[in-house]
Amino acid sequence: MIKSEEVIEELRKIVKKKGLKYTEQREIVLNILIHAEGHLTAEEVYNLIKTKKPESNIGIATVYRALGFLEEVNLITSIAFGADGKKYESNTKEHHDHLICINCGRIVEFMDDEIEKRQDRIAKKNKFKITSHSMQLYGICEACQN
Amino acid sequence: MIKSEEVIEELRKIVKKKGLKYTEQREIVLNILIHAEGHLTAEEVYNLIKTKKPESNIGIATVYRALGFLEEVNLITSIAFGADGKKYESNTKEHHDHLICINCGRIVEFMDDEIEKRQDRIAKKNKFKITSHSMQLYGICEACQN
């Protein structure tokens, strides 16, 4: 598990390297995602900031811009889930795939070595050099099966 | 491979059974999806209809309503595929996943029984009732590895 300060430091480096400016807002957004339990929508991030840092007066547009930026520099990842739109998570987490309830939107993370291995084999067979993958299983979670 | 007429017949039955009315519009939408190559967004379906059946004068709202209906009665399936929202595909197609070249955009379809099995097992372990899944491997294809 990577420490939050390390990621913030990483953000600082990236911003400097790109000749951009370091702002509190991007740091706040990243921090929210690092400490969040699950996956958050832009609006959820915004509301969390409003609650946890009511003095910050951040705008929703800034949240969207920060999320876009952080994803671009690979500090966070988004997954698309139909009804609720894009959800974001910090990349400090280990690689995993997602089980998504199409009724309530609940997301369960999982990881399966055998699947990962077979993915590599399929890639090799097709002469692809894999850079990443994305896998989502959609269904109805236990609670919603009633 | 299931024939298109069979699916249309199925639609006819469902509509009758529900005491609803059989309309050309729903048939057109279903037909587009049956004959489509990949997964289509609502807007893509709409545009295809405009191109293939310019005389039909269908409205975008009707396309959305038809897609919702067809999904509800299980003739088509929607998945959230990357950034551009919901995409639909006819349930007549055989299932497959995608290898995508991030350089040239080439898409190779594949299917791996072992992965499918393990996905089912993971779903079962988490008490999910799977309805669909989406898996993409991103990488560089052979031709682009130079």
Place this chain on the structure above:
DNA sequence: GTCAATGCAAATCGTTTGCATGAAC
């Protein structure tokens, strides 16, 4: 002082809804 980032409001995009009209039964 310069230039990127912000906050705000307006604009835009994809999708849904209300309603009068038209089509299926």
Place this chain on the structure above:
DNA sequence: GTTCATGCAAACGATTTGCATTGAC
């Protein structure tokens, strides 16, 4: 004739953009 489905336009929610201002460097 009744009722459902349609087409249109208006409404909607989520996201993006334009622009004047602020803040990092």
